[in-house]
Amino acid sequence: MDDLRDERIDKVGLWRHLRDRFRLEWDGIHGGAHWARVGHHGRRMARENGASVHVVTLFACLHDAERFDEYRDAEHGARAAALAETLVGTFFDATSEEMDLLRRACEGHSHGGLMGPLTVQTCWDADRLDLGRVGIRPRAEYLCTVQARAPATIDAAWARSRRWLLRSRA
Numbered sequence: 001m002d003d004l005r006d007e008r009i010d011k012v013g014l015w016r017h018l019r020d021r022f023r024l025e026w027d028g029i030h031g032g033a034h035w036a037r038v039g040h041h042g043r044r045m046a047r048e049n050g051a052s053v054h055v056v057t058l059f060a061c062l063h064d065a066e067r068f069d070e071y072r073d074a075e076h077g078a079r080a081a082a083l084a085e086t087l088v089g090t091f092f093d094a095t096s097e098e099m100d101l102l103r104r105a106c107e108g109h110s111h112g113g114l115m116g117p118l119t120v121q122t123c124w125d126a127d128r129l130d131l132g133r134v135g136i137r138p139r140a141e142y143l144c145t146v147q148a149r150a151p152a153t154i155d156a157a158w159a160r161s162r163r164w165l166l167r168s169r170a
């Protein structure tokens with residue numbers, strides 16, 4: 001995480017909890033480094049477009065936390081949303097509106113959708129901007145927001161993902 005100070009989230013406690021229960025390879029394509037990059041992209045865009053930084057930050061570390069495998073696992077988003085409901089009040093606070101956005105973002109993030117509230121779209125874009133980690137360059141037509149579709153954003157995200165990919169293969 002690029003910023004551990006957040007009075008609404010016990011980030012160290014939350015990450016430790018999620019890491020302890022994570023079923024896949026922590027250094028793999030859906031592990032902590034991916035969560036950190038999603039958080040980086042999401043917070044950057046949210047500060048520009050007015051999406052909820054809080055929801056985007058929570059989405060980043062929760063959306064893939066309940067995966068059973070590295071592949072399709074169509075229900076992992078729904079499981080992530082259910083997990084979030086068990087953690088609110090312990091590791092973070094959130095209003096009912098924020099929880100609704102987080103649920104929608106988690107549930108729909110792997111279904112390829114483009115339409116939704118701005119915060120949900122920003123969450124989905126933050127995740128899709130990190131496709132370079134599996135060798136796929138993000139394409140503007142599969143991104144929701146103006147901020148994500150900007151060529152400079154895609155170029156920077158691609159470079160960030162590729163640096164990780166090259167390091168992870170070294």
Ligand SMILES: [Fe+2]
Binds near residue numbers: 030064
């Ligand atoms: Fe993801």
